[in-house]
Amino acid sequence: MTPETPYIPQPIPEPALKELRHMDDAGRPLRPYTAREDGIPLNCVGSPLRCCLRAIEPGERVALVSYAPLRRWAAATGADPGAYDESGPVFIHAEECEGPRDDAGYPFARPGALRTLRRYNAAGHIVGGALFEIPHDTARGFKRALAEAFANPEVALVHVRAVEYGCFHFEVRRP
Numbered sequence: 001m002t003p004e005t006p007y008i009p010q011p012i013p014e015p016a017l018k019e020l021r022h023m024d025d026a027g028r029p030l031r032p033y034t035a036r037e038d039g040i041p042l043n044c045v046g047s048p049l050r051c052c053l054r055a056i057e058p059g060e061r062v063a064l065v066s067y068a069p070l071r072r073w074a075a076a077t078g079a080d081p082g083a084y085d086e087s088g089p090v091f092i093h094a095e096e097c098e099g100p101r102d103d104a105g106y107p108f109a110r111p112g113a114l115r116t117l118r119r120y121n122a123a124g125h126i127v128g129g130a131l132f133e134i135p136h137d138t139a140r141g142f143k144r145a146l147a148e149a150f151a152n153p154e155v156a157l158v159h160v161r162a163v164e165y166g167c168f169h170f171e172v173r174r175p
Contacts, residue, residue, distance in 0.1 A: 081124030
């Protein structure tokens with residue numbers, strides 16, 4: 001693989017979103033609300049939406065849900081991540097949305113922001129990771145970092161997470 005390989009950020013898959021909009025991965029029902037800039041009930045404007053890979057805008061109906069991305073991937077592939085299975089909070093639209101735009105590029109890519117690229121093998125076990133500071137040329141930087149991750153033939157997928165909160169941002173699978 002070369003830095004020219006198209007590494008495509010994956011949103012939460014639609015079947016998982018349908019389930020999460022009913023019951024999240026921690027067994028809690030959906031609790032939607034309208035995003036407001038004044039912080040009432042929760043200041044989430046600008047936070048990342050994992051259904052369409054863009055920031056929340058004022059007035060949108062959203063929900064904060066518990067999501068277990070590796071667990072869901074493992075269920076679809078037959079992998080057994082064991083103790084590597086984890087869940088965490090993510091924002092989604094409360095109702096069905098259009099998903100990511102085709103030209104969206106790498107989401108939540110603020111130059112200077114720190115990300116971890118957590119690498120998993122086909123069994124769902126962590127086989128490495130890297131700290132990544134997003135450069136000004138975000139596309140080139142992500143392509144290079146993902147090419148490095150997938151240079152290891154054991155790596156089946158990579159989870160991109162924020163360092164500040166550990167939040168899952170998106171997944172990239174081997175092309």
